[in-house]
Amino acid sequence: MEKVDKLDLKILSIISGNARVPFKDVAAVCGVSRAAIHQRVQRLVENGVITGSGFTVNPKSVGFSTCTYVGISLARGSMYREVAEQLEKIPEIVECHYTTGNYMMLVKLYCHDNEDLMQLLNGKIQSIEGVTATETLISLEQTVSRNFPIPGADFELPPRQRKPGRRPKDPID
Numbered sequence: 001m002e003k004v005d006k007l008d009l010k011i012l013s014i015i016s017g018n019a020r021v022p023f024k025d026v027a028a029v030c031g032v033s034r035a036a037i038h039q040r041v042q043r044l045v046e047n048g049v050i051t052g053s054g055f056t057v058n059p060k061s062v063g064f065s066t067c068t069y070v071g072i073s074l075a076r077g078s079m080y081r082e083v084a085e086q087l088e089k090i091p092e093i094v095e096c097h098y099t100t101g102n103y104m105m106l107v108k109l110y111c112h113d114n115e116d117l118m119q120l121l122n123g124k125i126q127s128i129e130g131v132t133a134t135e136t137l138i139s140l141e142q143t144v145s146r147n148f149p150i151p152g153a154d155f156e157l158p159p160r161q162r163k164p165g166r167r168p169k170d171p172i173d
Helices: 006-017 023-030 034-046 077-087 114-125
Strands: 066-074 093-098 105-111 131-139
Touching: 006 023, 006 034, 023 034, 066 077, 066 114, 077 093, 077 105, 105 114, 114 131
Parallel strands: none
Antiparallel strands: 066 105, 066 131, 093 105
């Protein structure tokens, strides 16, 4: 993994808070040119420091009202990769982790409702070879959602200046 310098950290801090912030605004805060910001961001993407950007969709707005965490026990820890390959085929699973503690694996998934969850557990997850037990934790409410803190985030972006008569393109502005 490539090392990042202080300017990279500052750029990451700004764009992780709002991926749509214009590079000219980032450049103004960082005291460098827009081209320098563009080159830095491209390099961070190419080197795997930035792994993606995009919009976050509210699962409830598209019919997935049940967020669930499932702890999975395996017959043997060495089966993790094979089980993970099978879990990856289940589109409702959005995260999968190999863990320490009570479970060997922990997955986060979204379902339409509890009946959908039951079918997913019984028909797919528990039928995977090597899965010996599952424990289901249904999320009642997500109270915190944020990116992890990036060192060096002790600054604020200046307010955006709009040309007279122009409307914001989106509610983020």
